[in-house]
Amino acid sequence: MDQRIHEHAEVLVDWSARIEAGDDVVMRVDEGAHELGVAVAEKLGERGANVLPTYNSDEVEAAFIRGHDGDFDQDPDFELEMLERADSVLSLRGKNNTAEKGAVAGDKRASYKKSRTAIKARRMDTDWVSTMHPTRAHAQNAGMGYEEYKDFVYDAILRDWETLADEMANLKALLDEGSEVRLVKAETDLTMSIEDRTAVNSAASVAYDSHNLPSGEVFTAPETTEGEVYFDVPMTHDGARIRDVHLTFEGGEVVDWSAEVGEHALEDILTTDEGAKRLGELGVGMNRGIDRFTDSILFDEKMGDTIHLAVGRAYSSCLPEGEEGNQSAVHVDMITDVSENSRMEIDGEVVQKDGRFRWEEGFEG
Amino acid sequence: MDQRIHEHAEVLVDWSARIEAGDDVVMRVDEGAHELGVAVAEKLGERGANVLPTYNSDEVEAAFIRGHDGDFDQDPDFELEMLERADSVLSLRGKNNTAEKGAVAGDKRASYKKSRTAIKARRMDTDWVSTMHPTRAHAQNAGMGYEEYKDFVYDAILRDWETLADEMANLKALLDEGSEVRLVKAETDLTMSIEDRTAVNSAASVAYDSHNLPSGEVFTAPETTEGEVYFDVPMTHDGARIRDVHLTFEGGEVVDWSAEVGEHALEDILTTDEGAKRLGELGVGMNRGIDRFTDSILFDEKMGDTIHLAVGRAYSSCLPEGEEGNQSAVHVDMITDVSENSRMEIDGEVVQKDGRFRWEEGFEG
Numbered sequence: 001m002d003q004r005i006h007e008h009a010e011v012l013v014d015w016s017a018r019i020e021a022g023d024d025v026v027m028r029v030d031e032g033a034h035e036l037g038v039a040v041a042e043k044l045g046e047r048g049a050n051v052l053p054t055y056n057s058d059e060v061e062a063a064f065i066r067g068h069d070g071d072f073d074q075d076p077d078f079e080l081e082m083l084e085r086a087d088s089v090l091s092l093r094g095k096n097n098t099a100e101k102g103a104v105a106g107d108k109r110a111s112y113k114k115s116r117t118a119i120k121a122r123r124m125d126t127d128w129v130s131t132m133h134p135t136r137a138h139a140q141n142a143g144m145g146y147e148e149y150k151d152f153v154y155d156a157i158l159r160d161w162e163t164l165a166d167e168m169a170n171l172k173a174l175l176d177e178g179s180e181v182r183l184v185k186a187e188t189d190l191t192m193s194i195e196d197r198t199a200v201n202s203a204a205s206v207a208y209d210s211h212n213l214p215s216g217e218v219f220t221a222p223e224t225t226e227g228e229v230y231f232d233v234p235m236t237h238d239g240a241r242i243r244d245v246h247l248t249f250e251g252g253e254v255v256d257w258s259a260e261v262g263e264h265a266l267e268d269i270l271t272t273d274e275g276a277k278r279l280g281e282l283g284v285g286m287n288r289g290i291d292r293f294t295d296s297i298l299f300d301e302k303m304g305d306t307i308h309l310a311v312g313r314a315y316s317s318c319l320p321e322g323e324e325g326n327q328s329a330v331h332v333d334m335i336t337d338v339s340e341n342s343r344m345e346i347d348g349e350v351v352q353k354d355g356r357f358r359w360e361e362g363f364e365g
Numbered sequence: 366m367d368q369r370i371h372e373h374a375e376v377l378v379d380w381s382a383r384i385e386a387g388d389d390v391v392m393r394v395d396e397g398a399h400e401l402g403v404a405v406a407e408k409l410g411e412r413g414a415n416v417l418p419t420y421n422s423d424e425v426e427a428a429f430i431r432g433h434d435g436d437f438d439q440d441p442d443f444e445l446e447m448l449e450r451a452d453s454v455l456s457l458r459g460k461n462n463t464a465e466k467g468a469v470a471g472d473k474r475a476s477y478k479k480s481r482t483a484i485k486a487r488r489m490d491t492d493w494v495s496t497m498h499p500t501r502a503h504a505q506n507a508g509m510g511y512e513e514y515k516d517f518v519y520d521a522i523l524r525d526w527e528t529l530a531d532e533m534a535n536l537k538a539l540l541d542e543g544s545e546v547r548l549v550k551a552e553t554d555l556t557m558s559i560e561d562r563t564a565v566n567s568a569a570s571v572a573y574d575s576h577n578l579p580s581g582e583v584f585t586a587p588e589t590t591e592g593e594v595y596f597d598v599p600m601t602h603d604g605a606r607i608r609d610v611h612l613t614f615e616g617g618e619v620v621d622w623s624a625e626v627g628e629h630a631l632e633d634i635l636t637t638d639e640g641a642k643r644l645g646e647l648g649v650g651m652n653r654g655i656d657r658f659t660d661s662i663l664f665d666e667k668m669g670d671t672i673h674l675a676v677g678r679a680y681s682s683c684l685p686e687g688e689e690g691n692q693s694a695v696h697v698d699m700i701t702d703v704s705e706n707s708r709m710e711i712d713g714e715v716v717q718k719d720g721r722f723r724w725e726e727g728f729e730g
Binding site for chain 2: 022026027029031032037038039041042043044045046048050051052053054056057061063064065066067068069070072073075077078079081082083084085086146161208289
């Protein structure tokens with residue numbers, strides 16, 4: 001077995017999920033994540049935890065939904081009670097066919113998903129972590145050879161997370177203290193108020209309230225937004241390719257938009273509901289192990305020297321007690337490259353320029 | 366997908382497990398049983414059941430046990446409570462390497478198994494069924510090509526079970542009424558008392574208290590045994606090959622034994638404890654879909670025109686209320702071919718001759 005799989009398992013179990021002796025751990029193994037499952041099980045054994053491996057196969061799920069007629073039972077007891085007693089749920093993603101989920105009618109899938117609302121909520125109440133085992137299907141999706149893709153994935157996952165968490169803490173402190181963020185680059189001059197908002201240091205560990213491995217971003221929830229922004233990183237949303245998005249904000253709301261490719265898909269997103277025209281997230285990617293875009297939001301939005309903004313729902317962890325923040329059925333991230341000819345200011349002070357932060361060597365403020 | 370996989374799923378769900386709408390079904394998917402898992406999930410959906418697929422990988426389990434040090438937690442709550450609420454547990458066997466379980470130290474595996482006593486008992490309290498998806502590893506074990514092996518497995522599984530159950534009911538009735546069974550063939554003349562014992566019509570369905578698919582045998586528990594018997598069907602027990610076994614019984618106990626190959630292994634079995642020298646089972650294989658020996662007891666003992674005897678533990682379902690039957694830590698089946706030059710008598714009347722039963726065409730009593 002590739003030694004990096006063992007290292008991945010160790011990061012997941014120790015840094016991300018903080019597994020301790022006696023923990024009851026549900027390990028959700030995707031069809032293509034078998035090898036990571038073996039490595040994680042060994043690590044869980046070493047830590048003295050208990051493991052219940054479940055089989056999280058898109059094909060099995062699609063077949064079940066396809067076969068089913070009429071209403072699904074709401075939150076079957078045996079699964080809910082199992083999760084009620086679980087300390088951690090580790091999702092080991094790794095598909096053999098990234099298109100499998102599309103093989104089921106959307107309304108049936110939606111009704112199945114709805115029948116599992118409490119199950120999902122309960123899973124989210126555990127110390128859950130979601131990670132990804134590189135498969136050929138994911139490599140294909142990224143347009144990369146398998147060996148090259150494995151290098152890419154492990155470069156993103158096998159970081160010195162402690163050091164990165166410390167570095168990200170710098171930015172979190174500045175965002176927590178600051179009132180206003182300004183982003184300036186080509187075709188972009190955007191001002192976002194962040195007064196009283198709290199930034200999350202997303203360091204790929206439940207200890208940081210961060211549940212994805214890899215992670216490596218600091219994000220907060222803007223309150224209002226003025227100006228224009230250009231997203232030059234390609235994206236795919238619900239199967240639709242969207243390219244070169246321009247948004248113009250007035251009074252916190254998108255008043256004008258365009259896209260070179262997929263403008264209809266963009267319009268669908270922005271007109272979902274009232275909150276879909278307002279920002280829910282400002283995120284700063286700080287994982288320099290991710291060195292290219294692969295059209296997978298799990299990786300793309302964490303990439304060093306990028307900034308992403310999401311229209312739609314805000315995360316409650318960024319909001320002051322009692323405040324609801326932006327509400328929406330959607331949360332769609334769009335990414336802009338800030339590695340060159342760009343700057344981010346907080347309260348008028350330049351914090352990041354051409355990808356360099358002010359605490360880094362090479363920063364020229 | 367091979368159409369027979371869908372048929373297998375249908376037999377399993379409808380005939381064997383009797384799944385109904387609303388049933389909570391745990392589906393244990395072996396590493397190599399993915400395709401059957403997909404087909405069974407679809408069928409469970411069609412029946413309106415709920416499914417929780419667990420990943421029953423020998424490699425994952427071996428890694429967990431290998432990693433673990435010290436005592437295992439006894440019957441972890443989250444798994445036990447899940448099974449407490451399950452109606453059925455379907456085990457879809459299908460290994461990618463039949464030698465994997467051997468990769469863990471025996472004492473560690475035994476202590477892991479012991480830590481899961483209540484979990485296993487609870488699983489056995491559900492309407493459980495265990496079946497097998499043909500894999501290349503199992504084909505290899507059987508010394509057969511993959512296509513040929515699939516034909517073999519589906520011939521055994523895709524029977525007209527209702528008709529076979531009716532036919533097996535004939536033999537069950539004779540055994541239930543009878544007091545004594547005599548088996549005569551080359552180097553064999555064995556008499557077993559079965560007074561007050563109840564035969565099980567093992568028709569591969571929970572409705573018949575039969576939990577393996579395929580099945581196709583009628584078995585009971587002899588009380589005492591006299592005479593000698595020759596087992597001409599090859600077998601492997603705990604990795605040891607055993608061939609051409611002769612046993613001589615006096616007063617219900619083995620007093621003399623020999624084997625052409627594996628006599629030490631045979632001796633180990635017979636000297637395990639006091640009950641290991643007495644018969645726990647007399648079984649009559651009646652599944653004519655199984656046409657050859659593959660050194661897998663799941664199939665071999667069900668083969669038509671064979672009779673098997675097990676030394677060791679008797680099944681309680683065969684015993685009169687309040688009677689304990691033969692007790693032992695072992696239950697080891699040995700098989701003899703009765704297709705030619707043989708007869709089985711019940712109370713002096715010939716019931717099976719040269720493989721034909723008295724209710725069949727071609728029977729010459």
